[in-house]
Every structure is written in structure tokens, then in C-alpha cells.
Amino acid sequence: VKAGAPDPGAPEAMPVASEQKPGARRASAAKPSALNGRSEWAAIFSMGMNLSPKGTATTTISSASTSSDLKFKNSIAFMGGASYRLKPNFRLSAEIGLSQLTQDTSTGNETSYFDIQPEFMFRAGTNTEIHVGPALGLFFFSQNTETNALFTIKQQSASSVLLGLDFGADYAITSQFDLGLFVQYMKPGSIKITSTQISNSASVETTISASYSILGARFTIHF
Secondary structure: OOOOOOOOOOOOOOOOOOOOOOOOOOOOOOOOOOOOOOOOEEEEEEEEEEEEEEEEEEEEEOOEEEEEEEEOOOEEEEEEEEEEEEEOOEEEEEEEEEEEOOOOOOOOOEEEEEEEEEEEEEEOOOOEEEEEEEEEEEEEEEEOOEEOOOEEEOOEEEEEEEEEEEEEEEEEOOOOEEEEEEEEEEEEOOEEEEEEEOOOOOEEEEEEEEEEEEEEEEEEEEO
């Protein structure tokens, strides 16, 4: 046998398997989603801004009517509610909101509403969901005492049907908490306010039609 040549009688070397640490993970393993394994119930807290609210006012005096355009001030909106997940891609939400609908900074006419929103859910990432759906509810308007050059308005309240549309996205911070952004289009029905004409004490009825959008942030707690 030549020097350096392998010994024909020597046993063949067996390949050594690479060792893997017990706690090691595969690099290709997918990270679990925080959206999995949640309860159907959730509490929702939101804050937003009413953007560019506008509308029209139709004033009727002795059967004669005149219309004028209205431009309201932007105002902060606060909302709270709850949701129940009926299916993986569908949930039903109920919401109560508080805000203002006013034309100047000195007179703040408070508004509140209650609505129900059937929402369709779509996955947009590992921990992100998009939701969209209509809103149907009741809108309440609280008119404060007000006097201008032509009319005197006493404190009163009015209500109407509320229609809307909600669109937003939520990011699951953990399996229990979400943080999201949303935009809502709100269209209350006609709101009727009575007043008194200063010159002759005649009764005046004003019908207000308004619409606005709410842009805000939403915090959700899952139970």
C-alpha cells in the first residue's frame, strides 16, 4: 500500500448529522397572527374631528319659505360602543357619539347619536384588518338659546333618522388590543327648529339639513 493511500480494510466513515439546538426555530416559520383566537365581544373607544360640516336651512314665515346655505365649524367628536363578531368576516357594532354642530364659537349646539353598523371585515396583513359598512340610527340635536338680528331662538331639542357609511383599518397590537383609523360619512335627516321673529313676534320654523365626515382614531379592547 502506498503511503498516504486509504486502507482498504478500514471501516467507511459515516456522515455526521448536523446538530440542532432544542429551542431553535426554522427561519421560514410564519409568525402567528394576534388576530387569531379572540373572543367575539369587543369594546370600542373613538375620538375624531368633524370635517367641513355643511348644509342648508329652509326658513318658513307665514307660509313663505326661503333657503340659505350653512357652513358649520369643525368640532371634536367622542364615541364609544361595542361589537360582536358573528362570522370571521362579519361583525355587528353599536355606537354612541357626542359632538357639536355650530356656526360660530360663541354658540355650541350639542349633538348626539346612536347607530348600529353591520361591518364586513377583510384581512390586509398578518395583524391588520379593514372594515367597511353602513350605519343606521337616530340623531339628536340640542339647540341652545340664541338671539340674532332677526330671530330669538329658545332652548329646544330635535331628532331625526341618521344614515352613514364607515370605513377604517385596525392593527392588532396584541391579541387583546387594537389601534386603528377610520372615516365616517354622516347624514342626519331634517332637523326642525322653531323661533320668534323680533319685529312682529311671528312664529318661524327652520328646517336644517346637514352632512359631515368624521376622521379619527379608534382603540379596541377584546374580551
